[in-house]
Amino acid sequence: MRVLEFEAKQLLREQGLPVPQSKLVNSSKEAAEAAQFLGEAVVIKAQLPIGGRMKAGGIRFAASQAGAESEAGALFGQKIRGFLVERILVETQIDIDRELYLGILYEASTRSPVLIASASGGIDVEVTGTVIRRPFSCVIPPGDYIGRQVAADLGFSGKNLLRLGSLVTQLMHCFLRWDATLLEINPLVVDKVGHWWIADVHLELDDDAAFRQKDLLEKLSTSSSLAASISDFELRARQINQKDHRGVAGRLVPFDGNLGLLIGGGGASLTSFDAVLDAGLKPANYCEIGGNPSVWKIQELTKLILSQPQVDRLAVIMNVVSNTRVDLVARGVIKGILQMGKEPSKVIVGFRVPGSWEDEGKAILDYYGVPNFGRETSIDQVVEAIKCQF
């Protein structure tokens, strides 16, 4: 889950880390009041779950109360990369002397968390400057010396070495304590009088660790509700999945094509979807089904996919399955189509699920005249055969 800037900064402030003074506002009038409270120069920052806000026009500067009001007024109600601006963080502008970059995330090659630091921060940090990488342990708590080493490697000494060193170590502790998957400070700023500031932060939390981060997530109510918001179509798929514990069938992403897809599981969904696009067919959805779903579950998913007005055909494709009952999938799909008052042989352009009870499945499909394929026909060959029906 991506944590919005204002909630991430609140967490960092609670840890005693240096975050500029700011106020969250919901209207341009409140923005003007905030600017008055914070002093002359402020930054107006749209609170959105995306990166690259500066380039997208979501961050603006104002030198006066009136300027803050008009800049905020221009941002509110705007859509930036598909997200509506509903909240703005008005923050004290910092008189920047220099900018640095700090990031912590997991690295596949070392199989560990890694700290990345660069003496030159900013919006194009990935293409500029020397970068320091420091993998660290998940078993032994990060020591203060690691932060000092990083500060020294970046060329700092004296007070600044100690200040940056402790900041780095504290961030490493936060990363582990919060079960973060990304904690990025860009830029980390030193102002003209030598103070250090976390000017912007990008925090991502591990959804798989939510079970042990309940207190933390409670503090992040805005980010949580934003992360949980999904389209009506996806919500209905999730509800079908939750009503019956048998099998997995919750992940359904809509597209605008006419060919509905019931495909699974993880790798097979990727393979089937590639084959469908390669053949020039137009998918109506992505999905991943797996485990041993009940007839009811498959029937409801079939109806949901076919309920999209542009969808008139359906393909059912899975890998050679180990615990899915083929006959149950066949019955579910056919029941769903019949309940919608349609003819299975006209809707289903291809059914390929080899595995347990495949003979029983084939008997059902043959009875309804549905074109079906066995384990001797590979996934791409099935899609080629389907293509011929369009």
Place this chain on the structure above:
Amino acid sequence: MSILANEDTRILVQGITGREAATFVSESIQYGAQIMAGVTPGKGGLTVNGVPVFDTVAQALKAAPCNATIISVPASVVRDAAWEAFENGLPLVLIVTENIPKQDVAAILERASVVGARVVGPNSLGIISPGLTRIGMCGGKAADVRRAYKPGPVGVISRSGGMMTEIANLLTMNGIGQSTCVSIGGDPLIGSTFLDLLPLYEADPQTRALALFCEPGGTMEERLAEHLKNHPCQLPILAFVAGRFADRMQGQRFGHAGAIVEGSKGSPNGKMEVLREAGVHVVDKLSQIPGILRELLGKDL
């Protein structure tokens, strides 16, 4: 021969009383796997399909020595189960559980490298050396496993457990058997990557070619390609990369940190390109796999 799993593999199952574990234990025994003992804290003294259950790994190993363990416990306690396995000297730890916190996975893999244990997974469906044994649940019921998997010269490594059975079945249907198939799990952080397993296959006299199933994300394909450029491999390698559509549609954005760490890595088309440059036979369609392997194997088939 084979790698990792053979007729001498004696298996422990941590979390044996769970529904999923009880099912794959019974199916594995029917396939001929030696499941020696199981562990579920608080349930010592029970049996699952004739396999004795103990409260601790130490007790289980004392009663029935094992050289591999399958961890099939809830995500929140996998780290503890893995550390118990390491402390008791188990050299091969297969983790079936998925959705484990990343921090726990990193901690497990860090400990494993310290104690010298091999981890396969998380989110692995298992390891199978057809005709010899199976560790895990790949392929399902014994009869279905015998139908999809046959002994032979091709090693299969797959980031998807389901597609491993699909590929083995495709090979078997075309008269090409397999030496050992390993479901390594699809996450970026895993215990055994393509590159980690390569030396084992190179040392195995039965294996004459490798087939890899790759997915988007992570850097293990790129790291394999990098290695192959500097250390040419005697075994011909074939790869299929799934999820190319991710490049065409709006993919996941990694942000600055991801861009620094992964560079341009992670995209399916990028993976195909670097693998090709490294001499790997990359196929565009699954159905091309048997034909190309047949050519590569030549008289070894």
